[in-house]
Amino acid sequence: MASISIENVSKRYADGALAVNHVSLDVADGEFVVLVGPSGCGKSTLLRMIAGLEEISDGRIVVNGKVVNELPAKDRDIAMVFQTYALFPHMTVERNLSFGLRLRGTPRAETERRVREAAALLRLEPLMTRRPGQLSGGQRQRVAIGRALVREPAAFLMDEPLSNLDAKLRVHMRTEFARLRERLHTTTVYVTHDQVEAMTLGDRVCVMRDGLVQQVDTPEQLFLRPRNIFVAGFIGSPEMNFAAGRIENGELRLGSLRFPLPAAAVPAASEGKPVVVGLRPSDIREVPGKDTVEMRVQVELVERLGSEILAVFPVDATGVSADSVAAGDGAAIMAGGESRTSFTARLDASTPAAAGRPIPLHVNPAAIHLFDPATGMALRQGGT
């Protein structure tokens, strides 16, 4: 096993585009770190740089104390699972699994033992003589993981390994991954654009956007204390509700709603100024609690998910898009726009909510997140 240290690493393409912008990240020995972000955020490029498949324009990558910038992929002792699995179509499952060991001249008995163990772990025994073309998506996925496992590498790199599977299989394989993670404890860097995968698998999650690291933290901290409006919007499903508000006399004004904020929670510089208010759908409750503020809302739309419902209702405040604020056009957002936006609440399925019907909902002001409209940075991190 190994530790991976990414120090101030950048990737600039020939056309000048900066795919990865001075990223620093430490992955401890045995840690499972997930790189997550929207398409084009540089997460896969960073992973490929660790693997040695992409040149590093600037900075350095250290694996187990050794700088690997100039080391070719074949000498890095790192295994990778590709989004397309990248199995060798002309080889049987058994040959695919043993490929890396055979290249390294591992004794035959040792190769066979490791292949047998990996096959047993991933339930591949009945498939050993088949070729990738004769396997289903899930089976190919398991072979790709098996190929990485048998080498017993210093670290695993996984590039969106579940994204080519259908929804049901993806959930199943996610559980398998989690199980493998618990069992093997091998240093892993896992790339995904799916925040649920990131939250369920990662010891720590690194959220990226436009080549920059936005926040590296445990899944719980990312959810409860996002550093900026982008992380707040990206992590959590349904997305956090955002709207323009103002702090006046220690009170948060959101349209016609007033939320008293604890004195310590209000940044002095924000007094009398506009802020972006963030409220998670799960922090809007159907039953009152201690210190909650009631808001009567007119439900517009109800989405029934079985055990819970998503109720969409209007709020008389200017809507804010997380993407625009973090891109630096906060002022423009705050100035214009319709002074009405929709919020979503995640409620218990028994809540008597129906479209067109007014219901009382309750919010604990302590759960409210506040962001600077100009920079998108958190002024106050909520969470209950």
Place this chain on the structure above:
Amino acid sequence: MLAPMVVVLAALTIYPFLANLWYSIRAVDLTQPFKQGFVGLRNFTSVVTGSGFLHSLTVTIVFVVVALALQLVIGFLVALALWRPLRGSRIFTTLLILPFGLTPVALALAWRLLFNPSGGGINVLLAHFGLPTLDWTASDALALPSLIIVDTWQWTPFVVLILLAGLMALPKEAFEAAAVEGAGFWRSVFYVALPLLRPLILVVVLFRGIDLFRTFDTFWVITAGGPGNATETLNVLLYRTAFQNLNFGRAAALALIMLVIVLVVSQPITKRIVSPRERR
């Protein structure tokens, strides 16, 4: 709608084939016009037991096998070199079309001049560098290798283009996976590129093999089967039997024997080209 096609097909393929079959079992020797008639398989036995057949068969096999091997090896190496985009590789790839776009007879005439032992371009070049000059097409030992050089020069670019197209179409991830698994460039070539290109290589072997087997113009223009009968392939033997000895019956039998050879040799290759699809 099909009728005109059937007529054309019958006129151009079926009739000549049947006529060939008819001639092959009859005595059709224009030097003995009064001795015509049914002879059964006698034309075939006299072709096979004739003095030139085994020699011509050997010359043909050596030509096909050596030229094919050279074209495949050189073609694959050049395709590998052009695979990684380098400055100028695109222009070079376009230039590759030129040799096999040329008229074979014109090309053969040019090579005959180049091979000329006295004053030919190649010997002039060798002499310029102080190297011994060679007899090329005038020597028993060098005539066939000379023709192999001509064919390799003309047709290797074709092999390069097909294999290069195949290499370009291979999935990039397979090579990246091989690199991560510990394979350097040459191991990736041997363990990944070559096996994945196998169907395409077999197509090249089939196309070029059949084409080499029926090469005639280059031989006829440059050496006419000589010196002596050093470069007398089955095609040259066939031409001599038909148009110099005027024995059309025996020539038709030889043509059928050649057809059978092509079918027997190409059958297993065709089978292998099709089979990988079934395995997947």
